[in-house]
Amino acid sequence: MIDLTRTPVTLVLIVINVVASLYVLHRRPGWLDKLAFKPERILRHGELYRLLTAGFLHVHGAHLLVNMLTLYFFGPWLELYLGPLRYLILYLGADLAAQGLALIIQRTNRRYSAVGASGAITGIVFAFCVYEPFRMLYLFFAIPIPAILFAIGFVAVSMYAMSHRGPGQAGGLAHEAHLGGAIGGVAIILLLDPVALPHFLQQVGL
Template identity: 55%
Template sequence: MFIETPWTTLLLVLNLLISGYALLVDPALIDRLAFRPAHILRGREYYRMITAGFVHVGWAHLLFNMITLFFFGRPMEVLLGPVRFLLIYFGAELAAHGFSLWLHRNRPMYAAVGASGAISGLLFGYCLFFPFDRIYLFFFPVGIPAVVFAIGYVVLSIYAVQRGVQDGGIAHEAHLGGALGGLLLTLLLEPQALTIFLRQLGL
């Protein structure tokens, strides 16, 4: 299983090691790697656009992201191969942070961490190939079709961004940017994705 998806496995291991080290040994590492618009724009610390995706603010944050990466990253890597998989993952992360950078360019104290943007991109790419697969949230017994979840996800994120809300520390704008980035990259890298999606919708 892990041999078939080496890059998903590596991303899981890196996230667990780096976040685990930061949470247990060196909490200051979270701030040094975090996405901070002021440091990126004024200090030219562009590495933060990537490194922020490898640190998390707590174990629940880390665990939820890694479970999502495990379940959606593996089928995407098998389906698309390692190169396209990595382009979507890191491209979605850059899209997530690029959108956040634009929104929070004048907020010097803003900071964010986590792999949610990159994972959102994989999730939305997955929806193109498997729109009616069931997604189960927080062990809720009734699964939600992937395409319904995706639409609801976008609507909620847009609403939250417009209201400037970050409930529970969730950076909705990063989720939205990553999701749209992953969707567009999947369509670009696999042109048949749209045909597959429309066929499953009966169009």
């Protein structure tokens, strides 16, 4: 078991996600629409708060569970290495990068709506991959795959899915946010930790 008392930021992020998601789902379901990421509401009505609130809500329990389990397994390692402040910058920065790319790509889609911490958590996973490119990850918690191959495959699948998304389509996985979070996570970790890039290059033999 991972001792989250040693990683207070990860603990607080999990608590906020769980409490906010369950409260909205079970007590205030109407808030989901009011707090979700909606490009039209952000761009035309200036509801910038959606860029933050959407990242702490989830559409159902399974969505919440998968995201929080992923954060539980990857977050503490990075928080202990980076320290609480840089780790929090990484998490929130990746979340904003995720929402930013989705905003650019879906800016004309009036039906687009999304919630979830997936973008931020994808950034956490990709930042981990920079430090440990050959660490074995477990796809669907069962299939072993080196972190670097997971990262390459993830980007490829996201780009393929984005290219085949129908115009004006609503619902489904937010591949734009996942890709934005991945890019943001890598970019931010390289800015926060100057030795991350040479360390990565050395590990992959470049």
